Amino acid sequence: MEQSSKKSALSEKDGVNQPQSLSNSSVEVIKQMRRKQPSAQELIDGILAKDKVALSRAITLVESTNPEHLEKANTIIQACLPHANKSIRIGITGVPGVGKSTFIEAFGKHITSLGRKVAVLAVDPSSTISHGSILGDKTRMEELVKDENAFIRPSASGETLGGVARKTRETIILCEACGFDTIIIETVGVGQSETAVHSMVDFFLLLKISGAGDELQGIKRGIMEMADAIVINKADGDNIAKAKLAKTEFNRALHLFPAKQSGWIPTAATCSSYTKEGIDTVWKTISDYFELVKTNHYFEEKRQNQNQFWMMETINEQLKSNFYNHPEIIKLLEENKKAVQNDEISPFAAAINLLGKYFKS
Structure with missing residues (x-):
């Protein structure tokens, strides 16, 4: 018996052919752009012209371990050096979970609202097994990353002690030459990187949280002696009373430490990165610090010692x-x-x- 040539009602009709998901011409253009590496002078000109793309590419060269890239990076750093040292440098540390990234976003937005330009150098921990890093700070700072007056550069910590990226010091110079007048360095917060960060910043901010058994752990020498201010984060909702109590305890503890060479007396404060309450007070504290150290010339003395x-x-x-x-x-x-x-x-x-x-x- 012959089979019927009639098509089933369930058969699929010919539709419109889908276009290619990838344009071959676009692929070639991208390949050509990747092959063409900008010269050191092009990157220098771009950085001085406030071009964030040129800044990013120069930082990539600085972080590279390729000897050819190192020579090129040194040329760029040397050219940018006369245009650097015109910013204030703030180090921010705290244990994982204290809300460093959320605080930095709220703090950074406050700074840019005042007409300043802020660069955030966030050091992400690298895996000791795969040596990889997620570099998720840009994702977590979704509002700040869209700000025209902000630049966020996450870097893998690599094999450096405590997670301070090996070339963070040079990256600061490039950011300053690109016109950023406020540099924020976020540490991994594992307890070892603080000394290295303290040696490259002007102001050292320690973030703490209350109600997590963190108060007694915080009242110790070392990290407390380095801190120029302590901020108890997440002071919102049911945690406000606990945060205020922690603030009182930390203020008492700070009086037990020797006086700082800068003449500055560290204080403790509370804030909420979620409600933005207290963020302006943190900035006021930092501004008061810089007014003091620039008046008594400690600012220049510290920078000179750091360079050595x-x-x-x-x-x-x-x-x-x-x-x-x-x-x-x-x-x-x-x-x-x-x-x-x-x-x-x-x-x-x-x-x-x-x-x-x-x-x-």
Whole structure:
């Protein structure tokens, strides 16, 4: 029996052909743009012209470990240096969950509303397994990232102590040359990065929360001695009373520490990044601090000491990098590692031998 040639009512009719989801010509244009790397001078001109794209590309070069990129980055930094050092630098730290990103967004929006330009350098923790980082701060600061007078640069912490990106100091110079007069550095908040951040900022702000067993943990030397102000965040809703109590306890604790060389007396305050209550008070405290340290010349003295410190840090870092990348050391290092594991030589003797070989070569 012959099958009917009649089509079923359920058959699909020919519709309109869908266009290509990707334009081949657009792909070629993007490829050509990626192949064309801007020169150091082009990036310098872009940065001085307040171009955020040029700034981002220059920071990428600064963060790169490629030797060619390093030379190019140094040229850019040297050219930008005369246009830097015209900002105020604020370090913000606190334990994970204290609301650093939310606070920085509310604080940054307040600063830009005053006509200032703010650059946020947020250091995200890198995985010790995959060495990757989510870099989610731009997503969390969705309002600030759309502000024309703001620039947010998340960077992976890499292998640096406590999560301070290796090239944050140089990135500050580029941001200042691009016209940003307020630089905010957010630390990972794991307890080790604070010293490094403190050595590159003018004002150090410690964020705390109440009602989480954080009060006693906070009243300790070290981080408290470095802080120029303590802000108890999330002072809203049912947490207002607890935040005020924490503020009183921290203010009492601050009187137990030695006087600061700057002549500034640190204080504690409360704020809510959600309701924006107290954000203006935080800015007023910071403004009062800068008025004092610029009057008594502590501001310039601290900047000079920081520059010397970072020169020494750079020397140490470069010596370490050169040592581990030396061809002969690479070969001898594995041999000495095995000898140490097999108790054929002490770790100290092996280290001295390797250093001796390096300095003789």
